[in-house]
Amino acid sequence: MVGTILIIGDQNKQGSELRDALKKETHFVAHVISKNGLSPSLVVEKEPDLLVMNPKTSYMEIMDLYYALKKEPQVQDVPIVLLMDESEMKNADLPSGIQEVLYRPLRIAEAVARIQLLFKRLHKVDNKNLIQRGKLVIDVAKYEVRVGDRKIDLTFTEFELLKFLCGNPGTVFTREVLLNKVWGYEYYGGTRTVDVHIRRLRSKIEGKNLQFIETVRNIGYKFASDED
DSSP states (O other): OEEEEEEEEOOOHHHHHHHHHHHHHSEEEEEEEOSTTOOHHHHHHHOOSEEEEEOSSOHHHHHHHHHHHTTOTTTTTOOEEEEEEGGGGGTOOOOTTEEEEEEESOOHHHHHHHHHHHHHHHHTOOOTTEEEETTEEEETTTTEEEETTEEEOOOHHHHHHHHHHHTSTTOOEEHHHHIIIIIOTTOOSOTHHHHHHHHHHHHHHOBTTBOOEEEETTTEEEEOOTTO
């Protein structure tokens, strides 16, 4: 399970607990941002796959943001989960774009499970033969790589290098180890070829607000873990 979840509202304890649980129990990238000074452009910049709206103090203010987001083509179809007190539901006129409602006080394990099920249903996620980190998805069976909705054209060696790094997030590998694991024992091209392939990979899969591969000075490279 993978995706970017944006929790919008006051940075209260329950929003932070939900973020931490999503990051710990899933491969979701989760952020909490305050509604103060929030704008549709800031939400678009975060490129969320799912929004959790947490209107602790102002339900109408969150609804104003909801309708503003529906005017933004990049996020108008992003599914939305609403956190509410059960008593508020009696008077709430929820728009059709709200896909799920979670009641406060949250039962965190249940909330994580329901968000996972919602995300899987809406995005038709199939984990078979997939390696998923953030917006990066590697389909091992099809030899396909996607960043969000964008298909990435990689050479065979670039694909194998990315698959190896992505399959071991947070682990630092020297250039020599990468040569051994990706190119094989009989490759004598030297460690410089690793730098060249890493540079090409980064140019293809990274961009603004997207960094997957990190250089560890004087050692080698690693794929960023969810905790980084």
